[in-house]
Amino acid sequence: xxxxxxxxxxxxxxxxxxxxxxxxxxxxxxxxxxxxxxxxxxxxxxxxxxxxxxxxxxxxxxxxxxxxxxxxxxxxxxxxxxxxxxxxxxxxxxxxxxxxxxxxxxxxxxxxxxxxxxxxxxxxxxxxxxxxxxxxxxxxxxxxxxxxxxxxxxxxxxxxxxxxxxxxxxxxxxxxxxxxxxxxxxxxxxxxxxxxxxxxxxxxxxxxxxxxxxxxxxxxxxxxxxxxxxxxxxxxxxxxx
Numbered sequence: 001x002x003x004x005x006x007x008x009x010x011x012x013x014x015x016x017x018x019x020x021x022x023x024x025x026x027x028x029x030x031x032x033x034x035x036x037x038x039x040x041x042x043x044x045x046x047x048x049x050x051x052x053x054x055x056x057x058x059x060x061x062x063x064x065x066x067x068x069x070x071x072x073x074x075x076x077x078x079x080x081x082x083x084x085x086x087x088x089x090x091x092x093x094x095x096x097x098x099x100x101x102x103x104x105x106x107x108x109x110x111x112x113x114x115x116x117x118x119x120x121x122x123x124x125x126x127x128x129x130x131x132x133x134x135x136x137x138x139x140x141x142x143x144x145x146x147x148x149x150x151x152x153x154x155x156x157x158x159x160x161x162x163x164x165x166x167x168x169x170x171x172x173x174x175x176x177x178x179x180x181x182x183x184x185x186x187x188x189x190x191x192x193x194x195x196x197x198x199x200x201x202x203x204x205x206x207x208x209x210x211x212x213x214x215x216x217x218x219x220x221x222x223x224x225x226x227x228x229x230x231x232x233x234x235x236x237x238x239x240x241x
Contacts, residue, residue, distance in 0.1 A: 001090045003193060008095075012159035013194035015186055018140065020086045022189050025214075028077035029142040032110075032212060035075065039068045051210045058112050072108040081140070082106040082216055091218060095136065098222035103129040103233070111150055111211040117204060120172070122155075122179060125196040126163055127171040131219030132226045139192040142212040146185045150205035152192060155179040159195040173199065 001018060008014045018025075033048060040046035040057050043064055048054050058065045072078070081087075082102060091100035111117060125137050145151050164173045179199050186192050194200065196217065205211050219226065 001086060001094065003090075003094045005094065005096070008193070008195075011156045012198040013154055013156065013184065013192060015184065015190050016193050017189065018191045019189055021081060021084060021140070021191075024077060024081045024084065025140065025142055025189075028075065028081060028214070029212065031075050031077045032072050032108075032142075035072060036065075036068050039064065039071070051208070054110075054210060055112055055114070058114070069108060069110045072110065073106065075108075078106050078108060078214060081214060087138075087216070091220075095134070097134070097218070097220040099220060100218050101221050103131045103135060103217040103219050107215040107217075109211075109213050109215065111202075111205050111213075113205045113207055113209060113211075117150075118202070119204060120202045122175075122177070122181070122199055122201045123166065123172045124164060124199055125217060127166045129196060129217045129219070130229075130232070131196070131217075132221070132223030134223065135196040135217065135219040137194055137196055138216040138218065139186070139194070140214040140216070141186050141188065141191075142214070143209065144186075144188050145211055145213070147183045147203070148205075148207040149209055149211045150203035150207075151183040151185045153181040153201050153203055154184050154192075154194065155181050155199040158199040159197040161197075163197060164199070 001016060003014050003016050036054055037046055037048040040048050043061060045057060045060060048057055088100055091097040129135060158179060164177060166173050183203060184192055
C-alpha cells in the first residue's frame, strides 16, 4: 500500500490500492449478506443472497433493515479490517503518523438504489471527529463504485481552506459556500483516502446495485494541537458519507 504524499497533501485525497485487504473485504461483504439473511428470516422474510433480495427487504421492512446496518458495524470481519496491521504500517510509513489511532469505531454504510436515498450534503468529517490536524478518513467500498453507484463527490484542495462553519444539527456546510465537486470513482480493491478537512458529499446511487462501504477515521496522537485540546473525543455515531 503506497501513496504519493506530496500529491495527497496538495489535493487532500488519493485513491490507493488496498490489495492486502481484499480477502477481508470479500469476507465482510459475504458476512453482511449472511447477517441480513439471518435477520430477515428472524422476522419471517428472506432468504437474502443478492442485492435484489436486500433491496426488497428494505422496501418491505425498512426499520428492521436500518437496524441491520447498525448491527453490521459490529461484525467480526469489519473489525478485522480496522485492526489489520498492514493499515497501521501504512499510516506510519506512508503518511508519517507517529502514533496512529482510530478516531471512532469503524462505520458501515449500506446505500440502496432507491428514490429516497440518504444523501449527506457537503461537509467535512472534521466536524464530527476533531482529532489531529492531519486526521484522515479511509473510505473502502465493497464493490466497484463508479458514478452510477454513487461515487463520492469531492472538492480537491478544499482541505487547505481550514475548518468551515457548519450546521450544529447535522454537520453540513451551508449551500452559500460554493465548491467545485467532482465524482471520485473507486474500484474494488481500492480505497479513497482523504484529509478530514476535505469538503465532500454523498453521490446518488443510480444503479441497480447496493453501495456498501466502510469508513475508518484515523488521527495521529502525536499531534501537539490535539494534545493541547486534551484529546477530547467528540465523535457522533450518526456521521456518514
